[in-house]
Amino acid sequence: MSSGCCGPATPAEQSAQAVPAAQVIAAEQAARDEQVVLSLQLGHLPVVVIGAGPVGLAAAAHLAERGLAFLVLEAGSRAGASISQWGHVRTFSPWKYDIDPAARRLLNAHGWDAPGPEWLPTGAELVEDYLTPLAAHPAIAPHLRLNAKVTGISRLGYDRVRSLGREHAPFLIRLETGEEIAARAVVDASGTWRTPNVLGASGLPAHGEAAAAGFVDHALPDVLGSDRATYAGKHTLVVGAGHSAATTLLALAALADDAPDTRITWAIRAGSAARTYGGGAADALPARGALGTRLRALVETGRITLLTGFFTHAVTADGEAVTVVSRDPSGTDQKVVADRIVAATGYRPDHAIASELRLDLDAILGSTRALAPLIDPNHHSCGTVPAHGAAELAHPEPGYYAVGVKSYGRAPTFLMATGYEQVRSVVAALAGDWAAARQVQLELPETGVCSSNLAEAQETRVGLATGISGGLLATPLPLASVGATADGGGCCG
Template identity: 55%
Template sequence: MSDNSPTDQLPVVVIGAGPIGLAAAAHLIERNIEPLVLEAGPGAGTAVREWAHVRLFSPWAEVVDPAAEKLLAPTGWVRPAGTSYPSGADWAELYLQPLAEALGSRVRYGARVTGVARAGRDRIVDSGRAEQPFTVHVTTADGGEERITARAVVDASGTWSTPNPLGADGLPAHGERAHGARISYRVPDLRDAAVRARHAGRRTAVVGTGASAFTALALLADLAEEEPGTHAVWVLRRGLGGSTYGGGEADQLPARGALGLRAKAAVEAGHASALTGFRTAGVEQADGRVVLLAEDGRRSEPLDEVVVLTGLRPDLSFLSEVRLGLDERLQAPVALAPLIDPNQHSCGTVYPHGAAELSHPESDVYLVGMKSYGRAPTFLAMTGYEQVRSVAAALAGDHEAAARVELTLPETGVCGGAGLFDRPDTEQTGTGRTDADGCCSAPAAPQLITLGAAPQDSCSTTGGC
């Protein structure tokens, strides 16, 4: 697209009014580019509000975008104490909502994007493609349809709405949909009386090995102290080892390390047991409860509830008419994928990156935030803020600023457990781990052991993998 073309007068459509989408709008305004933020939900941070009860790993100082803070300053907004850790509710109410209000009419709610294309060009057509603006198809809250013309599209819609299924092969397990009434895909909010009643005095399977699983295990262990008979069965696709609980005191995100230690301490009290090397293939009913079936034919004990926390994936359906360059495994931009591959980077730093790594064959389309990471679990909010700073610079034609790195990330301090992430919707699935990366492989057959006991595989509980 040429400089000073009529298309440049059009807005940049930002999809999603979450933390990264709103930050993108702030950076665009700083670059004198008009944004239009389209949010499917009824308010700012709709997805964040769905995990309102979960606390972030990063303190306030690391979850407020600099350009957003400048935009908020004239309103009298004051950032909460930088060393405190917000919950999802805090983040939404004390930061995202005020930021959306500062953006005013640039944010529209109840606007679900259903398609993005070059005007008059499907994905096949080359002729005149780059000179055409984008057409963004929107469904409104009342069921109406709208078409918005844009100079560029920044997709910050995240991955929250598309959790990974229970099936170890990436598809729903046999019977998963049929028994959906007993299966959930979120950390249970035990403050809700109805949710609490589903777990109190019952046996709940927690499937996953990331921070959301840690949180669920810790919450259920706390509930067990109050409600006898409450028990968790932790279903892992691999074995237990030194890295299972994350980085602990070595983690440079202290709150994340503490969460792993809290989960470990809670389950060592006997409120949970672990079913290791268990790759779920099916779900069956058993006397009013459900049983999980492994690929090798093993069966879990009867369960009252199943909480599936095996990560998230991007929804790419509405981008089918633009030309994306995505890694075939992670579904992340091709240039970004090697930097965030959990098979390589679970023990190290995910390097800061920007517009160059986020670019696609279709110019002026960017996937940012959680969605840019595809199925990788290593996302931090401040990584997303750096992404949109760079993207806004690129759209403004300031390629030097777009290429410049303005962020230093902490080392993860983690081997093989959870990656470098900040939000509770980014979990390791337990796939892709091999002895080659220095971590434990799954044992030959599923084992049911009490958490805290020495695992019967190649790693010890005290040593590192």
């Protein structure tokens, strides 16, 4: 009689069952032996850094200083490829906060001519005067690969479910070309520039949004420069209530001075624009106050048409125009017909390439859960986020870290200097220097890097500078009637 589920096994059955059990034990031992070999091999594999922007190259500089093997993979054709997309925009943090300390040490030792510490660089200057020479440095250039787009990250031989010996298996990085690279650790500094938020007010794409994509530009088009012809004499709808929206609105207003047929409509979900206007003359950050004061004047004089309670629901392209329909929670509709749309709605991280890794993401922000309370925009501005490092950025997947603006998820409180401290701590952890990894600190002015006065000589060149959510950017505009300063509110709006 067979034992089935209920009776004792016969001696013959027990003998038959013993064979596969022994095989399982042998297989498990072989797997453990294999993992020991793999673990020994991991030390010879590089740390792969994804992205050659400011934070990615800062990670490379720290890895180079510590003598760790590394490889930087950049999807674009040059270092700082994403920053080049907003080269016309001026940062509102001066050079002294835009340069990573390890990168500075490498560059200085190589005869670098450092820019003036108080100057506010444009995106183009950030690339040409800092990222390009850093990428060309002998300690980094041999380990930098351009046009290398990462499409997936996993563990060699392990999907997300398999656990036994997982931590000893090397990471497997797959490129768009199909090439696969083994790594001992991954530092993902790929950013969020290529994944803007949608127009739809509920976080989902508006109906017809994809079909109307040809009418939509995302944050900070070069309204007064290369994109001038696109907007001059046209009706533009700007959607969003942050400082990137304000920047574009002021640029469009300046354009309208030369092209009188230019029309501007500004749509926000809130019931008023008070948050965007800020505190005016009472604002602790003068440029932010000046920005709000000037924007309010443009709305009050009718040069900008403000639509409040606007919840983008549907977008329909029809010939040369596009119709945008708002449907608020009560079911009330508004409609705007425009020639162009600027979606200044922020950015979000894309974790798809790490879907086979074990990530512990905050349910609201999409950062690590340990980091979320430190960067929560309901409680912090970019200048009040405390220093943090490897401990707060760690995931259940040992050796994988998302750093820079991607680490913040949807929180718009990221600061470049904070990203530099992140990678210093992470690289220290990867080097086994846990004391240095845990000792995180960040020196910022009392008001944070969100505020910095422009030198008098800069005023005639820059004008009023403003910011972009998450990226700490500013754009040159015509001189306002107020003193020009660099706005710091853009990280948080």
